[in-house]
Amino acid sequence: MKLDSQNSAVLLLSDGTFFEGLSFGIKGTVFGEVVFNTGITGYQEVITDPSYFGQLVTFTYPEIGNTGINNEDNESENSSVKGVIVRQYAHSPSNWRSNFSIDDWFKKENIVGIYGIDTRALVRHLRSSGSMNGVISSDANISILELQSQLDRHRSMAGMNLVDEVSTKKEFFWNNLSSVEFDQRIKHKSYKPYKVVAIDFGIKKSILERLVAHNCEINVLPANSDINKVMSFNPEGIFFSNGPGDPASVHEGIALAKELIINQSIPLFGICLGHQILGIALGGKTFKLDYGHRGLNHPCGIKGRLEITSQNHGFALDKSSLDKRIVEITHLNLNDKTVAGISMLDKPVFGIQYHPEASPGPHDADHHFNRFVSLMEQRRKSVV
Structure with missing residues (x-):
């Protein structure tokens, strides 16, 4: 199976579970541990928190990016997460402090995003099976089998000094x-x-x-x-x-x-x-x-x-x-x-x-x- 449109994206977990969605941010392929955050607010701080380095973060709140991105709330100079998984993101943010939409900021910071998937189902799966490695890809030239092969070789977070x-x-x-x-x-x-x-x-x-x-x-x-x-x-x-x-x-x-x-x-x-x-x-x-x-x-x-x-x-x-x-x-x-x-x-x-x-x-x-x-x-x- 390969992606069937220019805007398609896929999330594949190491146990073979996959979700089809749509791409935002930059296009590409990123590997990391798939985890979830249950906060309603604070997405900018989460994405720039170095504690999330090497992870693909799922936000359980259904829409992310409503207040945009400002220049004051970053927790580090660079984004820390490798990729972001959301149900929906706000195309047009509304806040007096906003300098960028989350999509524009992701493109600026080289973050791969996927939206339009059932994040509730994903989180339920992670809660029952545990956090695991995964890959987000919006590359139409890579098949699921190829992604799975690369994912199988990705290191576990256990034992990793980041x-x-x-x-x-x-x-x-x-x-x-x-x-x-x-x-x-x-x-x-x-x-x-x-x-x-x-x-x-x-x-x-x-x-x-x-x-x-x-x-x-x-x-x-x-x-x-x-x-x-x-x-x-x-x-x-x-x-x-x-x-x-x-x-x-x-x-x-x-x-x-x-x-x-x-x-x-x-x-x-x-x-x-x-x-x-x-x-x-x-x-x-x-x-x-x-x-x-x-x-x-x-x-x-x-x-x-x-x-x-x-x-x-x-x-x-x-x-x-x-x-x-x-x-x-x-x-x-x-x-x-x-x-x-x-x-x-x-x-x-x-x-x-x-x-x-x-x-x-x-x-x-x-x-x-x-x-x-x-x-x-x-x-x-x-x-x-």
Whole structure:
């Protein structure tokens, strides 16, 4: 079978399931892990979030692109997803901030899109069979059999280190606030900025802006930085960022985390992939979720405390692998009881599985940034 018109496109999954649809964005063929996001808003932030690198993202909301694309909401300089799957997209966006339609932006950013398929059926299939590799193609010269042959050779996300693909290649300094009112600087007891080193495993711009809002100034370092490089900045706190791929394969980041935990008493804060890396450094193990957590309404908490959170991850820490003498589980995902937060019992080290900067998503978890700052303030007083 080959595509029968210039505007046709196909989505083929590794188990042989395929969907016929229509092409938007650029024409081409892209391979990646097919996942789904259940958020109603935030498609621009999702598409530019480095945590989605190497994936084909399905949006469950039936129409994407209504508010267009602006120049302010990107989470990174480039698009991160390889392809996008939607039921329908808005040809004519309507919003005062819009600079591009999603179709024009996809063509500018070299993103392959497919629309006109039953995304409900696709998501039900992924929920029952698990996330899997797939291919989107709008190339009329490639048959389904040829696509299947190429897809069979595509690597699984398990065991894949994608951090090097998205991490900064050189260090940079960040002290910029977001223009959004919520992100303006929060008044803390100390007006002297806290010196933070952030390890970039695929960091989002909004996370950096939120740290600045909490009175931090940040030196962002590549993912392969060693402890000598990190400590040369005399940091008061160290942040491990979000990022894509299998956390167990990020060997340099895990080694750095172990050295910092053993040899230092500096506050460490990890989000998403950074949280998983801290967990592995503390002796834990991770596993691949069947279809991941990607959306804006995941309930997390423990002992009567609840936060509605924004999530984007395909792996999780195995709670049975965490030593209760060293690590406390502070949050669980209340949908499936997977680990959503950890904290060391005797050192200022903690991590959370979700994205507390609320971009996109709810503000419930913003207090974790305040906790990080409070730990740095305590250390600052003890040093003095």
